[in-house]
Every structure is written in structure tokens, then in C-alpha cells.
Amino acid sequence: MRQPNIIDYSLLTFLALIWASAFFNIKIATYSFGPVTIAFLRVFFGAIPVLLLCFYKNIKIEAFSKDWYWFAIIGLINLVIPFFLISYGVKSVQSNLAAILMSTTPLSSTILGHFYTSNEKFNLTKTIGILIGFAGIVFLFSDNLLINENNFISALLILLGSTCYVIGGVLTLKIKNKKNENVTGSILIWAIIILLPLSFFIEKPWTYTPSIQSTVSVIYLGLVSTGLAWLLRFKILINNGLIFQSQVSYLIPIFGTILSYIFLKELITFKVLISLIAVIVGIYFVRRADNKKTT
Numbered sequence: 001m002r003q004p005n006i007i008d009y010s011l012l013t014f015l016a017l018i019w020a021s022a023f024f025n026i027k028i029a030t031y032s033f034g035p036v037t038i039a040f041l042r043v044f045f046g047a048i049p050v051l052l053l054c055f056y057k058n059i060k061i062e063a064f065s066k067d068w069y070w071f072a073i074i075g076l077i078n079l080v081i082p083f084f085l086i087s088y089g090v091k092s093v094q095s096n097l098a099a100i101l102m103s104t105t106p107l108s109s110t111i112l113g114h115f116y117t118s119n120e121k122f123n124l125t126k127t128i129g130i131l132i133g134f135a136g137i138v139f140l141f142s143d144n145l146l147i148n149e150n151n152f153i154s155a156l157l158i159l160l161g162s163t164c165y166v167i168g169g170v171l172t173l174k175i176k177n178k179k180n181e182n183v184t185g186s187i188l189i190w191a192i193i194i195l196l197p198l199s200f201f202i203e204k205p206w207t208y209t210p211s212i213q214s215t216v217s218v219i220y221l222g223l224v225s226t227g228l229a230w231l232l233r234f235k236i237l238i239n240n241g242l243i244f245q246s247q248v249s250y251l252i253p254i255f256g257t258i259l260s261y262i263f264l265k266e267l268i269t270f271k272v273l274i275s276l277i278a279v280i281v282g283i284y285f286v287r288r289a290d291n292k293k294t295t
Contacts, residue, residue, distance in 0.1 A: 004240050015232045016248045020255030022225035023095040023102075024263050025217040026087055032214030034203035035087035038221070040195035042083055045222020047188040050230055054185050062178065063186035070175050071183070075190035078168025083191075085161035092151040093158060094266045099256025100140060100276055101158045106249050106283050107133040108166040125289040133282020140275035146267065180237065184230050249283050 004012075029038050054061055063071050090098050107130050114122050137159070141147050147155050175183060199205055210218075236245045253276055260266040 004244055008236070008240050008244070011232060011236055012244070012248055013251065015229060015236065015245075016251035017255050017259075018225055018229045018232070019248070020099060020252045021259055022221055023090065023099045023256045024260045024266075025221050025225065026090045026098070027095040027260075027264060028217040029214050029221065030087060030091045032208060032210035033205070033218060034199075035084050035091070036195065037199045037203050037205045037208070038087040038218055039080060039083035040192070040199040041218045042221045042226055043079055043188050043191040043195060045219055046226025046230070047185065047192060047222075049223065049227035050181065050185045050188060053231055053234075054181050057181065059179055059181050059185075061185045061189070062182055063189040067175055067178075068190075070171070071186040072190040072194075074168050074171050074175075074183075075187035076194060077164050077171065079187060079191040080194050082161035082164040082168075085157045085164070089154040089158035089161070092154045094146055094260065095264060096257040096260035096266050096268065096272065097140065097146060097155065098158050099260065100253045100272070100279055101137065101155065102162045102165075103249060103253035103256075103279050103283070104133060104137060104159065105162045105165050106246070106286055107279075108163050109169060110286050112166050112170055123289055125285050129282045129285025129287075129289070131282075132285065133279050136275040136278025136282065139271060139278065143269055143271035143275075145269055146272070180234055246287060249287075250280055253279060 026038065033041070051061070053059075062068075086098060086102070110122075110126055110130060141152075141155065172183065233245060257268060257272070257276060261268055
């Protein structure tokens with residue numbers, strides 16, 4: 001692995017923009033599609049670039065190997081459930097709030113890592129980071145202008161979606177000896193298998209008359225925010241390592257808030273800004289503790 005240069009930082013920023021742009025595109029997609037169908041189309045289109053890369057690099061896809069149940073479980077928890085929960089929640093919650101709520105993943109992963117791994121224990125710096133970050137989320141929920149009795153549950157579901165990502169990450173340790181591209185391609189295949197019948201039976205997508213904007217957004221979510229983003233993530237991981245790639249978590253809520261304002265004119269209140277700062281500071285403390293441990 002090399003020291004990051006200007007190209008590496010540009011790729012990291014681009015990855016953050018891609019992931020952050022998912023939130024307002026999910027919002028646009030909900031204007032025409034149901035949450036299960038959005039989740040299905042996202043994994044369907046997202047699988048295309050990942051599987052093409054595996055074919056190009058001659059990487060074997062083990063979705064139906066003896067470890068198929070791990071791929072199926074991880075696909076369910078790391079893709080199916082969070083993609084559905086976020087799509088459902090964003091219907092009634094501003095997409096910039098979803099970006100902030102989802103950015104708590106590094107904080108949740110630190111808590112889960114303490115209990116389920118042997119080398120990710122709490123220390124003072126991590127504890128401070130977790131407390132600051134989640135204090136920001138509690139403060140965000142006190143913003144009655146944006147989160148009220150009508151969408152409180154939706155906001156909680158988005159937060160639950162971020163927790164699913166963390167649980168999925170812990171489960172991925174069970175197959176950590178396999179290539180990233182193989183794991184990603186395999187869990188995408190299982191997510192498609194799970195979501196296809198659910199979409200057909202629950203939402204009957206053939207009855208939709210989607211707008212051009214919603215159609216473009218849902219294709220973008222799959223090809224770019226899922227497929228291309230994972231390929232870019234692989235490249236950054238190979239070139240610069242996990243610690244450098246994890247810095248993307250600082251940028252996503254910032255870009256998500258800015259993009260939601262630019263494209264959807266969503267309201268940015270004082271409490272949103274304070275919560276955003278608190279979450280970023282919390283992530284900083286957690287990342288700082290991790291960086292010290294590896295140096």
C-alpha cells in the first residue's frame with residue numbers, strides 16, 4: 001500500500017459524493033416506486049458492474065458454494081433489510097436527515113465490535129466519540145420541525161438500517177478469507193433472489209407508471225451508488241488500505257446534507273447543523289483511537 005496522493009484523495013472524495021448522493025436519489029425514487037421495489041432494482045443494477053468485474057478478473061463467484069448460507073444471511077442483513085428500511089423511511093423523512101442517521105455506522109460498529117471481537121475493545125477516546133456522536137442523534141430527534149409524531153418511526157427505521165450494516169459487517173468476518181469482489185457479488189445475487197419475489201407479490205411493480213426522474217434515480221442508485229461505489233471502494237482499499245478508506249465516513253453526512261439542499265431544497269435547521277457536527281466529531285474520536293492502535 002502506498003501513501004495517499006492527490007489522485008487517492010480525489011477518489012475518496014468522489015466515493016463520498018457517490019454514497020452521499022444516494023439519499024436524495026432514494027427520495028426521488030420513492031415518488032414512483034415502493035420501498036421493496038427500490039431495494040430490488042438497486043441490487044439488480046448494482047450487481048451488473050460488480051459481476052462484470054469478477055468476470056473480467058476471472059474471480060469465482062461462490063454464491064451457491066458450501067458457504068451459500070453465509071452469503072444469503074449477509075445479503076439479507078447487509079443489503080435487503082437496510083435498503084428497504086432506508087427507502088421506507090425516506091418517504092417521510094428528509095434525505096439529509098437520513099444521511100446523518102446513516103453516518104452513525106462507525107459508532108455502532110465500535111459498540112458491536114467491543115462485544116463480538118477480541119481486538120476492538122472500548123477505550124476512553126472511543127467512549128468519548130460514541131457519546132458525542134449519539135448525543136448528536138438524540139439532539140436531532142428533538143428537532144420537532146423535522147422529526148415529529150408523523151415520521152418518528154421512519155427516522156428510527158433508518159437508524160435501524162445503519163445498525164444492519166454493522167451487523168452485516170460483523171457477519172462478513174465469517175468469510176473474511178474470500179475476495180471482496182466475490183463476497184460482494186455473491187451477497188448481491190442472494191439479495192436479488194430474496195427481493196425479486198417480495199417485490200412482485202407485495203408491490204406488483206408492473207402496475208407502476210414511474211416518472212423519468214424516479215426511473216433515472218433508481219438506475220443511478222444501482223449502477224452508481226451501489227455497483228460503481230463498491231468497485232471504487234475496492235480500488236481504494238487495495239491502493240491505500242482500510243484506515244484511509246474509512247475516512248469517507250466524515251464526508252458522507254456533509255455531502256448528503258449539501259446535495260439534499262441543492263437538489264431538493266430540503267430545510268437545514270440549526271439542530272441539523274449541530275447534530276451533523278456532533279456526529280462528525282464523534283466519528284473523528286473513534287477513528288483516531290483506531291488509527292493509534294494500528295501505528
